[in-house]
Amino acid sequence: MDSVIRDAVLNHLESNCLIKDSQHGFRKGYSCLTNILTILEKVTSSVDIGSAVDTVFLDFAKAFDKVPHQRLAAKLKSHGIDDKVYAWILEWLKVRRQRVCLRGSISDWLIVLSGVPQGSVLGPILFLIYINDLDFGIKNFILKFADDTKLFGNVLNRSEYSQLQEDINSLIKWSEDWQMLFNIGKCKVMHFGQANQFYEYFMSDCKLDVVTEEKDLGVWISQDLKASQHCSQAYLKASKLLGVLNRTIKCKDNANMLCFNKSIIRPHLEFCTSAWSPHYVKDKLLLEKVQRRFTRMIPHMKQVPYDERLLKLELWSLEDRRIRADLIELYKMVHGLSPVKLETFFETDYGSRTRGHVWKLKKKRSNTNLRLNFFSERVINWWNSLGNAVVCASSVNSFKNQLQRMWNNGQFTFG
Numbered sequence: 001m002d003s004v005i006r007d008a009v010l011n012h013l014e015s016n017c018l019i020k021d022s023q024h025g026f027r028k029g030y031s032c033l034t035n036i037l038t039i040l041e042k043v044t045s046s047v048d049i050g051s052a053v054d055t056v057f058l059d060f061a062k063a064f065d066k067v068p069h070q071r072l073a074a075k076l077k078s079h080g081i082d083d084k085v086y087a088w089i090l091e092w093l094k095v096r097r098q099r100v101c102l103r104g105s106i107s108d109w110l111i112v113l114s115g116v117p118q119g120s121v122l123g124p125i126l127f128l129i130y131i132n133d134l135d136f137g138i139k140n141f142i143l144k145f146a147d148d149t150k151l152f153g154n155v156l157n158r159s160e161y162s163q164l165q166e167d168i169n170s171l172i173k174w175s176e177d178w179q180m181l182f183n184i185g186k187c188k189v190m191h192f193g194q195a196n197q198f199y200e201y202f203m204s205d206c207k208l209d210v211v212t213e214e215k216d217l218g219v220w221i222s223q224d225l226k227a228s229q230h231c232s233q234a235y236l237k238a239s240k241l242l243g244v245l246n247r248t249i250k251c252k253d254n255a256n257m258l259c260f261n262k263s264i265i266r267p268h269l270e271f272c273t274s275a276w277s278p279h280y281v282k283d284k285l286l287l288e289k290v291q292r293r294f295t296r297m298i299p300h301m302k303q304v305p306y307d308e309r310l311l312k313l314e315l316w317s318l319e320d321r322r323i324r325a326d327l328i329e330l331y332k333m334v335h336g337l338s339p340v341k342l343e344t345f346f347e348t349d350y351g352s353r354t355r356g357h358v359w360k361l362k363k364k365r366s367n368t369n370l371r372l373n374f375f376s377e378r379v380i381n382w383w384n385s386l387g388n389a390v391v392c393a394s395s396v397n398s399f400k401n402q403l404q405r406m407w408n409n410g411q412f413t414f415g
Contacts, residue, residue: 067180228282
């Protein structure tokens, strides 16, 4: 029943465009990747032209547990959810109890007076509705993934800094009005750009801590916008799992090992790769080192050169797979399968339609290597070199098959 109500509510919200585009959580097509790509596109483009950007990473205190039911009811009605569905949701939130069990001792039952049930299919959607107007009146940019929120904007002068501080004050007022307070001790500021003047920001008279590295939605973002920190963390996680795999798995035949690699090892090396794909050789070699070690664990492969091991196991190098991931993400944008608009990242090259395919993109000038190697710049050459039949594939799976076929035939070499 929860799923039926959830689907009906989501359909109503999306069809009437009631959920703001700043929200990337629990929505079809949106993801951690679309969230991080959006902020890094704006940050890298601003830094590339010599501007400065400040980003405030916000943290709600026990967000899902703090939603007041009466205020949530008002938000539901303001979003056009009323009559029987409205009554059903309110009844669903009522008469909930909780207790604590510790070492065999059980506390008394207490009635839950606030919050949306975590672990339910309907709870996250109700939370999205509750914080949907968080960015009302905000002049700078704001991005949300459920309760993970980022506020950012250009701060090249005092006036722009004051506007960002005013936006922080507006968020504080919203949190007090709607009883959804921030955990100020966990809210951080990161400064980007060589022209940055490192302004100080305050929340309720408390100065926010400044960080040079922050883990955002599973991706490490550094003040210098380089991927080295994330590559190091991904390498450490994958290496530890590879050690566990080597010690515990006795039957290391090709099928088993490839299955373990796909489901356990590789996800740590490829999560949101389009947002942080490294361009330094040392970082590329560090990540590739994990796959080199993995392929050597397979019987009869230890003495075989790495390139031959990849061919025999029908594996792509990790660098090839990162370029493939970039192309897939761009294909989704081109064909409207991603909520992120193509024009946000790219400019169509109408001047060279007589050569190549019909979706050629224009390569812009970059002033820094960081911008030159960011997703919206590095993928263009690869995309423009594809054939018309490939870029016009009928579906994402068809596009993937086309790339695989080209790779198998040696018609298109990545890396």
